[in-house]
Amino acid sequence: MISKTYLSLFPSDLATYGRDAKALLKELQSQNERMFLVTFLVLNTGRTEQELENNVFQASSIAQKHNCNLCRLDFQQEQGLMSSLPLADCQIEIQRGLTTSSTAIFVPFTTQELFDNGKESLYYGLNALSNNLIMVDRKKLKNPNGLILGTPGSGKSFSAKREITNAFLVTDDDIIICDPEAEYTPLVERLHGQVIHIGPASTQYINPMDINSNYSEEDNPLALKADFILSLCELVVGGKEGLQPVEKTVIDRCVHVVYRKYFENPTPENMPLLEDLYNALLTQDEPEARHVAAALEIYVKGSLNIFNHHTNVDIHNRIVCFDIKQLGKQLKKLGMLIVQDAVWGRVTANRSAGKSTRYYADEFHLLLKEEQTAAYSVEIWKRFRKWGGIPTALTQNVKDLLASPEVSNIFENSDFVYMLNQANGDRQILAKQLNISPHQLSYVTHSGEGEGLLFFGNVILPFVDRFPTDLELYRIMTTKLGEISEGTQK
Numbered sequence: 107m108i109s110k111t112y113l114s115l116f117p118s119d120l121a122t123y124g125r126d127a128k129a130l131l132k133e134l135q136s137q138n139e140r141m142f143l144v145t146f147l148v149l150n151t152g153r154t155e156q157e158l159e160n161n162v163f164q165a166s167s168i169a170q171k172h173n174c175n176l177c178r179l180d181f182q183q184e185q186g187l188m189s190s191l192p193l194a195d196c197q198i199e200i201q202r203g204l205t206t207s208s209t210a211i212f213v214p215f216t217t218q219e220l221f222d223n224g225k226e227s228l229y230y231g232l233n234a235l236s237n238n239l240i241m242v243d244r245k246k247l248k249n250p251n252g253l254i255l256g257t258p259g260s261g262k263s264f265s266a267k268r269e270i271t272n273a274f275l276v277t278d279d280d281i282i283i284c285d286p287e288a289e290y291t292p293l294v295e296r297l298h299g300q301v302i303h304i305g306p307a308s309t310q311y312i313n314p315m316d317i318n319s320n321y322s323e324e325d326n327p328l329a330l331k332a333d334f335i336l337s338l339c340e341l342v343v344g345g346k347e348g349l350q351p352v353e354k355t356v357i358d359r360c361v362h363v364v365y366r367k368y369f370e371n372p373t374p375e376n377m378p379l380l381e382d383l384y385n386a387l388l389t390q391d392e393p394e395a396r397h398v399a400a401a402l403e404i405y406v407k408g409s410l411n412i413f414n415h416h417t418n419v420d421i422h423n424r425i426v427c428f429d430i431k432q433l434g435k436q437l438k439k440l441g442m443l444i445v446q447d448a449v450w451g452r453v454t455a456n457r458s459a460g461k462s463t464r465y466y467a468d469e470f471h472l473l474l475k476e477e478q479t480a481a482y483s484v485e486i487w488k489r490f491r492k493w494g495g496i497p498t499a500l501t502q503n504v505k506d507l508l509a510s511p512e513v514s515n516i517f518e519n520s521d522f523v524y525m526l527n528q529a530n531g532d533r534q535i536l537a538k539q540l541n542i543s544p545h546q547l548s549y550v551t552h553s554g555e556g557e558g559l560l561f562f563g564n565v566i567l568p569f570v571d572r573f574p575t576d577l578e579l580y581r582i583m584t585t586k587l588g589e590i591s592e593g594t595q596k
Contacts, residue, residue: 130205133205134205138206139205139206139207140205140206141203141204141205142203142204142205142206142209143201143202143203143204144201144202144203144204144209144212145189145196145198145200145201145202146202146212147186147189147190147198148165148169148176149186149187149190150162150165162178177200179198182198185197185198186198217233217235217236218565218567219233219236219238219240219567220233220240220241220242220560220562220565220567221238221239221240221241221242222241222242222243222246223241224243224246225276226243226245226276226277227241227242227243227276228241228242228243228244228269228272228273228276229241229268229272230242230269230524230560230569230571231556231560231569231570231571232569232570232571232572233567233568233569234549234557234567234568234569234570235568240560240567240569242562244496244522245462245496247521247522247562247563248521248563249491249519249520249521250491250496250521250522251487251490251491251496251497251498251516251519251520251521251522252496252497252498252499252520252521252522252523252524253498253499253500253501253507253516253517253520253522253523253524254266254498254499254500254501254524254526255501255502255504255523255524255525255526255528255532255536256502256525256526256527256528256558257502257526257527257528257529258502259555260526260527260553260555260558261526261555261556261571262468262500262502262526263289263290263468263500263585264555264556264573264583264584264585265524265526265556265571266466266468266498266500267290267293267583268571268573268583269498270283270290270293270425270464270466271293271297271579271583273464274297274424274425277462278461279461279462279463279464279496280424280425280426280452280456280461280462280463280464281299281424281425281426281463281464281466282421282425282426282427282428282449282452282463282464282465282466283425283426283427283428283465283466283468284428284430284442284445284446284449284465284466284467284468285427285428285429285430285431285468286430286431286438286441286442286468286469286472287431287468287469288429288431289468289585290427290429290468291427291429292582292583293582293583294425294426294427296582297425299423299424299425299426299427300419300420300421300423300425300426300427301426301427301429302419302421302426302427302428302429303429303432304412304428304429304430304432304433304441304445305412305430305431305432305433306409306410306412306432306433306434307432308412308432309418310418310419311412311413311415311416311417311418311419312413312417312419312428312444312445312448313377313379313413313415313416313417314334314335314338314380314413314444314447315335315364315377315378315379315380315382315383316377316417316447316448316451317331317365317368317377317451318451318454318455319372320454320455320457320458321450321451321454328361328362328365330485331361331365332357332358332361332362333482333485334443334447334482335357335361335383336349336354336357336358336482337443337476337479337481337482338440338443338444339353339357339398339401339402340476340477340479341439341440341443341476341479342398342401342402342405342440343397343398343401344401348476348477349398350394352392352394353394353395353397353398356387356390356392356394356395356398357383357387357398359390360383360386360387360390360395361383363386364378364382364383364386365378374416375416377416379414379415379416380402380405380406380413380414381406381407381414383402384399384402384403384406387399387402410436410437412437413440413444421448421452426452428441428445428448430442430445438472439472439473439475439476439479442467442469442472442473443473443479443482446467446473446482446483446486449463449465449495450486450489453465453490453493453494453495454493456494457493457494460494461494462494462495462496463494463495463496464495464496464497464498465490465495465496465497465498466497466498466500467497467498467499467500468500469500469501470483470499470500470501471501471502471503471506471507474506474507474509474513475506477510480509480510480513483516484513484515484516487515487516487519487520488515488519491519498522499516499520504528504532504535504536505531505532505535508535508539517539521561521562521563522561522562523540523559523560523561524558524560524561525550525558525559525560525561526550526553526555526556526557526558527550527551527552527553527554527557527558528550528551533547533550533551536550540561540566542559542566546559546566546568549568556570556571556572556573557569557570557571
């Protein structure tokens with residue numbers, strides 16, 4: 107029997123190691139742990155010998171800060187390099203025993219990835235955590251509707267243009283753009299698309315009364331068209347309260363009257379104009395009908411009659427851009443609503459051909475300020491998915507998206523959200539709406555251009571998109587005034 111006095115003569119290290127060995131044995135026996143022999147290698151590279159020495163010194167300093175020592179593999183550099191390569195051939199005979207939980211710390215596959223190698227997958231940047239490519243196909247989402255959110259200058263328009271370019275090259279989808287600021291014209295022209303300029307001085311016209319037999323999935327397409335015309339008239343009449351119930355009734359009645367001739371003989375010349383609606387309203391007995399007609403008069407016979415013409419442009423090009431910058435403040439919201447209806451007509455026509463249609467609406471918040479136009483936009487947002495449409499809204503005003511329970515449906519019906527830098531008030535709203543953690547929120551707090559969070563279904567991923575600035579494509583897509591001027595001079 108060993109006396110206590112004799113035990114006190116044991117080295118302290120031996121007693122410490124004994125306790126550690128007992129703890130390890132307990133983990134292996136009762137805590138479902140396994141023992142692994144691990145070789146951990148750190149590969150340092152440099153373009154010059156001096157740069158390599160600096161990198162080795164920096165790595166050693168970082169390790170020492172965490173109470174670790176890095177051993178240089180002198181005279182074993184070649185074996186170390188071969189062991190670091192993904193060849194499953196370890197040529198370094200230095201091993202350390204680690205339990206399961208300790209070994210798991212070194213496994214690098216703890217970040218979530220988004221990579222789909224399908225034929226129509228598009229590039230959306232690099233994973234900010236792992237630097238791996240983000241490649242996804244929005245069509246595989248339960249709901250492909252999308253939002254691009256960010257403060258001015260964060261890269262909203264540039265991100266949309268990059269997706270448009272990739273979709274044009276990779277897919278066969280049709281692409282339609284509503285461009286309130288004339289930002290997309292250079293790109294669309296370079297892709298040999300069609301730019302339609304809508305403005306007081308333009309001779310290109312879109313008839314807001316256009317309709318086709320596929321306009322609605324119901325037997326009577328007039329129901330959805332009447333909803334659009336009510337939205338249009340609400341913008342025209344204006345006022346805080348919008349259209350009154352009697353006004354809505356007489357407008358709906360007149361819509362059925364003016365389309366009767368077209369459905370009896372559906373030829374282009376029988377397509378009604380706003381003037382036909384105006385004349386039909388004048389024939390009604392109710393004073394509310396004359397009130398709406400008086401509000402319509404400037405758009406029919408006055409100086410704002412650019413939407414009182416038959417459509418004279420071909421919108422069947424694969425990529426079409428509606429440039430409505432020249433409409434001015436008075437007509438811009440009206441123009442955006444009419445373009446949205448024209449897009450719906452294209453979507454319904456493409457559905458029968460089995461073709462998808464991508465629609466990009468910049469400055470989308472302009473359509474959400476009036477109740478009727480917001481309601482119509484929500485209805486279109488809900489219908490697009492079933493008809494092969496992939497809408498994407500660009501806006502800096504998150505508050506407008508959540509202004510009412512009805513408008514918030516746009517947010518709830520969008521499984522793709524490309525979120526760039528956000529203002530402080532919007533960050534708090536989005537954190538609550540999307541259950542974003544404080545750490546995730548840091549990626550959209552004072553972030554640089556092309557940096558943010560990607561929401562793809564149930565996956566939330568921080569991304570970085572560094573587009574090379576020395577490419578001709580960059581000069582076509584950028585919206586920075588200085589770079590646009592420089593590109594024009596070249």
